[in-house]
Amino acid sequence: MRTDRLVAVLLLLQRREQVTAAEVAQELEVSERTARRDLDALATAGVPVYSMQGRGGGWRLVGGARTDLSGLTASEARALFLVAGPASAATPAVKAALRKLVHALPEPFRTEAEAAASSLVVDPRRWGTSRVEPRPPRFLDELQDAVIRGVQVRLGYADREGAETERTVHPLGIVAKGPSWYLVSNTEAGRRTFRIDRVSSADPTGDPVHRPEDFDLAESWREIADEIDRERTPLQLRAVCPPHRVGLLRMALGDRLEVGGPTADGRVEVVIRGHSEYLLAGELAGLVEYLEVTGPPGVRDQLASIGKALVERYG
Incomplete structure (x- = not known):
């Protein structure tokens, strides 16, 4: 845990350039005394960090040093939060650790990591008695990328009868339910859910998604699933x-x-x-x-x- 905290403190210094012991304590949920010990430990270990005394003082990296101890690329940070973020079935301890880490990630990792954490819901309950093992559909990665980056998509889609249509959607989240994958989106006709294995094309437009401020993917999916269950x-x-x-x-x-x-x-x-x-x-x-x-x-x-x-x- 001490090593994890020291890495988080260093990343925090990289992002903010200057921090106080009180700010470190608040971000990492430790005491100010522990925060000061961690900052001193970085300096003792040879990390180019120094303290500035007096009003407006704090801790800084010498020359704005950029030592990336996380070893994470932007895509790796996204993947980490995608599989273990708040919207998944991760344990409370993992979720708490990731919430702390996201505050220490340098930009532009932070925004996409936060988006990845809320982009996916896993619903293990199956509809019907199918025992087919889930296989990621063709356009899953493209649609998930659009959700995380918050861009609209020109979507080609085939309905149950096989009729092809094309429309522009505002991707809000991805749901994995049993062997099936779904895209939850806003459209001109309101909120809609699309089976991703019926998507025939997915072309990002570059235009930003209009995302409701109070939108919660897990809650929205519960409402959608309940309605589908009643229809079935x-x-x-x-x-x-x-x-x-x-x-x-x-x-x-x-x-x-x-x-x-x-x-x-x-x-x-x-x-x-x-x-x-x-x-x-x-x-x-x-x-x-x-x-x-x-x-x-x-x-x-x-x-x-x-x-x-x-x-x-x-x-």
């Missing part, structure tokens, strides 16, 4: 089950299960979302000993039909 599973089934079976249902149904309050007989009300009565009945047929479906009637009829067919075949 429009049917709501009502049922009751014993409280000790709720955990099993949650394992089987995931986010499609909503748990309500207790019933008069001690069971628990649940709501299960599905695509159709037929498919939902087939899915729940193996769970009949754990829950009782109360509606809609069509699902109960489908379950009765499945039960009759099983009895006729297997006796």
